[in-house]
Amino acid sequence: MNDLPKQKETTLSFEKIKKDILHPMQNHKGLELWIVFLITVISVCGWAYYIQLKDGLGVTGMRDYVSWGLYIANFVFFVAVSLVGMLISSILGLLRIDWITPISRIAEIIAVAFVAVAGLVIVLDMGRPDRVLNVMIHGRFQSPILWDVTVITTYLTVSALLLILPMIPDLAICKKELTKASPIMKKLYNILSLGYINTPAQHKHLHRMIRTLMVLIVPIGLAIHTVTSWLFAATLRNGWDTTIFGPYFVAGAFVAGSAALIIAMYFFRVNYKLQDYITELQFDKMGKLLVAVCLVYLYFNLNEFLVPGYKMKTGDDIHLKELFYGNWAIMFWASQLLGNIIPIILLVNNKFRKPLPIMIISLFVLAGAWFKRYVIVIPTMLHPHLPIQNVPENFVHYYPSAIEISVTVLSFALVLLIITVLSKIFPVVPIVETAESKGIEVKIDA
């Protein structure tokens, strides 16, 4: 019994890798049930969105003070999570760090799903979504909103390319191996694999393209979250009027993205039975990476709150007191402690970097990251520089309405659906790259 796992590793062959990775894509009953469940959730919540579309944004909890509510907080969160694609497959990939090979595709799938829905969340937040094109037609170059729309579209495009291009050899395998696939899927594999048969010329050409995109996505990835932070930092409002908002958001994004990736890794490992590929090594390394990015984020948090907290200048003081010991204290400190400080303390211990404990910790980190965005967006909106006189009671408080919460659930379900569908039609672990990294000969028939 003892020597079994070790033996298993030594007996990996190209045929076995292909079988292990491709098998769950077609023979997973639970997966279809899960997709049906997600579609049901989306349909029910879609009805909530229909009400919002019919009756206008008045059905949300947003009023004159808080005009950026749950939706925008959620948008920032989605953009943040999507940055993991750039961190894992690009930054670590360019550094030629080899343990990321089996998880880089999951990272790209997360990036594509989250950034696509992030863009959609903005449309969901619009009272007149039919006018969305006006942002492009009449957008001002001085407005961060035009930059945000541009950079999110660009990031989505490059992320999708970085998902597809490294997958071309695997798609060529899918074309041959997945004989039971539907004709549409076969056609898709055929088109996307671009006649790849792993000739040296093709290999070289493909990897040059991938490397170009890997370099390209670094500035785009930094830009996407910096520009998102500018939506806030380009105003004079207390809590947003800070020079470190760009790097602060980027650091926070790495935390949220890494946590999301660890959770996804865990579920694919368990459900797709990929224990031989997404090994404890990957969890251990991701745990260390999470500690590193959490420490950077903690450092930014110290600067973001300690320095204004020391000065307590007029305007800032109301905002900061609300966060430190006012109405927002529980959410603020919970996101800081449960979402950042305690995970750091736990994850420096290697016992907690095992798959299950680190997945649970990552759930807290991800939830903390979500609440952190909520605490960034809403308290500032509640304290305008020029308060309205005789303001109605429901302006000075903000509670998301049931409609708003349903539409937010819709966005989450949509993200999960995109991830699920992508992982059903595409191999989640790179077959060819895994084989190559283990020194196994790769053979793709024409």
Place this chain on the structure above:
Amino acid sequence: MKNTMKNIAALFLIFVFSGSMANAQGWTVPASAKKKQNPYEATSKNISSGKKIYNIQCKSCHGDPTMANMLPLAPVAPTDLGAQNFLVQSDGEIFYKVNKGQGAMPAFEKTISDEDKWMVIAFLRSFDKNKKVKQQVAEVKNPEVTDVKLELNVNEEDKTMLAKLSGLTDKGKRVGLQGIEMSFLVKRSFGYLDVSGEDPYTNETGDVQIQFPVDLPGDREGQVNMLVKVTDDAFYGKLEEARVVTLGVPTDPVNPLDERAMWGTRANAPIWIIVTFVGGVLAIWSVIFMVLFQMIKLPKLAKSKD
């Protein structure tokens, strides 16, 4: 150690206590200062110029005399300066307090001239129930009139303006009203600019002439909106005359939206931001299209087996 702490605590308490004592005792005014008398007579002219100064310098905190609409400051709110319990003080006492200030009340020793301060005191005295008789003495007596008229004559040549205030006596004779203060106001972006000058009081014929400033910007044609009125509504009710006059310097207005700026319209965006945006988008997307174009090559490379 314990004793030192006690001593420090005791000192601290004494310090705090003495501070509050001084507060509670209020203002002590030296006897010599108390004796001072207002050297200016309580004429309606002096009172109305006192009112003008009061409105500029005092009203923002003290509110209108007798109206008790002062600013609600804590711990001590400003006094209603028209209240009788304030006016029981001598002229000298008020003068001293205005000069020295205390707490939130600033010292006006150097910021308002003595003459102006005495005018304000004369104005405040007009609310004093005990001295009402005295202040009437020096006032110019105008006959009882009805149908008071304000006529305006503008001389655009030498930029002067003549206002004539007249009323109809019970004998049916139109007479000029003397010693009434007029205000000559020019409408600017925010509120009115007072161009009345030093002595805007009507003479015995009811006339007052002012010199319009030579350098005041007007619109493109040099037009400005004038408002001439009797300063104090208390005499004959609200009397005013609005007129557009061509006395200003013709000026082309500058619209901040016309220049290239961050706050401008899209067409007026700063060049550098357009270049950065368009340049960035072109650079990134040309690389993306280059990669897409390279993808087409991939199938062809399968055939060239080497």
